[in-house]
Amino acid sequence: MNDKYIIGVDGGSQSTKIVIYDLKGNIVSEGRQSLQPTNSPEPGIVEHPDDDLWESLVKASQEAMASFPGKKEEIIGMGLCTIRFCRCLLKEDGRLASPVMSWMDERVSKPYEHTHSEVAYVTTSSGYITHRLTDQFNDTAANYQGMWPINTDTWDWSEKDRVFDSYNIPRDMLFTLQHPGTVLGHVTKEAAEATGVPADIPVVATANDKAVEALGAGMLAEDTALVSLGTYIAGMVHGHVNPKNTTHFWTNFAAIPNEYLHESNGIRRGMWTVSWFKELFGEELTEKAEELNISPEEILNKEASETVPTGSDGLMTVLDWLSPADEPFKKGMMIGFDGRHTRAHMYHSILEAIALTMKTNVDVMCKELDRELKKIVITGGGSNGDLMMQIFANVFGVPATRNVVNGSASLGSAISAAVALDVYSTYEEAIKQMVEVRDIFSPEQDKHVFYNRLNREVYQQITAHTDGILKKAYNLFHEDVY
The missing domain is CATH 3.30.420.40 (ATPase, nucleotide binding domain)
Structure with missing residues (x-):
């Protein structure tokens, strides 16, 4: 073989x-x-x-x-x-x-x-x-x-x-x-x-x-969560039961027969928002990337890493670029601008918003499941950036790992086929043979403490204050006659 x-x-x-x-x-x-x-x-x-x-x-x-x-x-x-x-x-x-x-x-x-x-x-x-x-x-x-x-x-x-x-x-x-x-x-x-x-x-x-992405990431342990950085960003933990009428998560089928995947609330148009932001700078960013022989994302990561502090100097992003059907008034926003802020701050703020939102979502899921996380695995194209990985480690306060194959749905597909075709007798064996960790990012404790305060005292409170005005704006812009 x-x-x-x-x-x-x-x-x-x-x-x-x-x-x-x-x-x-x-x-x-x-x-x-x-x-x-x-x-x-x-x-x-x-x-x-x-x-x-x-x-x-x-x-x-x-x-x-x-x-x-x-x-x-x-x-x-x-x-x-x-x-x-x-x-x-x-x-x-x-x-x-x-x-x-x-x-x-x-x-x-x-x-x-x-x-x-x-x-x-x-x-x-x-x-x-x-x-x-x-x-x-x-x-x-x-x-x-x-x-x-x-x-x-x-x-x-x-x-x-x-x-x-x-x-x-x-x-x-x-x-x-x-x-x-x-x-x-x-x-x-x-x-x-x-x-x-x-x-x-x-x-x-x-x-x-x-x-399938969770399988390809090697996620089976109950103290490990996966954050999938895709167009839709989801947080997941592996499970053996199919609970009903849950509050802070829903239960999905796993890629292993008769097993389940518990999935937190996510971010609609998650990494799409990063792509949207990158495209705002169009030719300028593309031309600079070509000159330096690197990707536009690498330029933004370098700028943000070198010039933007934790918390983006008070600039915060709310990631409602695609509103849910039952709350159509919700919109994406950036709040807290002043004269210090550059495109690097805006980019950094989007990355922080992704991590802070998913921390809140995963926390309430794990509390309902009575789980304590010891590690998170980050997958998808967004995990290629060291800045994103370190922000996730700092926000979650646990090590964040990145695998050699971080677009892991294709690897999960291959693992499923390997077990079906008797290359490996169990999914555990296939994961051991086919999934390899590439990098581990350890949390910086002082930044974790700051992000905890920011999330609890400020970030989670933003929409409670902005939803009212967004509802009024939605009604205004959806009247038949302006």
Whole structure:
């Protein structure tokens, strides 16, 4: 098995990544294709245009295979992970009947509406991509959170007719559910020709993207939390039970069969806000980065690290760049400007806001679960910056670790496939062999004490004072006649 490889698929909100791993978790080759901007033809509607989820996978796969140094026959399988909370409406042949609904689309939070006569199946993004790859109508049970008639205790469709009626989805419009770590089907000749991956290799079920990311980060210990720095930023801890009616967290399926992932409240458009800020400076920042042969993020990190103190000289950011459906008046804001503040302060303040918000969210979750954290693992592109990592360690007051593979959903996909294909007998063994810690950032105690006071005495109180005026502004700007 020394010269065997596994394809890990990570279909995210902003791009599709295809990574080919050896059996020790080392990256052998990879491909990445950015998704097109989502379409919002009217308020509340957010769609992935054309056939973007599939076409991005095709292009990313072609790129990964083009640089793959081994032989095709040495690739033994593929683990498939895609965006959660999407809804895909398919024709009888499994092709799209309409654009894929994004997780930001209000329709995915409501019962299905039968508005397309040619729709034969209602499924997730993983169900759709599984069919495109294998021609099978199978899907992982662990990507069905939200408005689906699923029993989260049994990991199968409900046995009660009234549940199907409440979601307005007949049983015959749903795919067959499989547990993570099982084979969904095999790559068809048509899919192989499109993507360049070998035909007939098994496609293995994983879970929803956050759960697969947690698996790829090696997170199993109950005293460890994962903070996933993605478009949506989430805090998670591993669990063995499925509690109901919780207050400060919700329970998601894990990428390990019959295990769960407890997930805190998160930040909508989390790292998207960092990208938004970077793009505000456009050509100037890009040109400077090209001159120095570094990325724009490295410039911002360097400026903020060298010139901005802890607390950003009083500049604070509230990360409501995408308001929740039940509080549409909420808006993102920066408060506390004075003449000292530069773009480096603004950037530093955004990073601090991410860490402070997630500290509050994770704290209340762990209190409800009666857990005490001893470590946090940070994943996603945002963890590449040492400044972000140190801020998280200082805010949380525990070591913050960064793994060698920090975009860990693709590695989690590969781990799922490795267990399914008997490369490793358990998930624990696969994690031990395939996940490697790269860096550990220890908290600076004086800064941790400061952040605790800032968070408790000031930051957590901001929206209590600003929500009232934002409600008034929302009502003003949403009147029919101005």
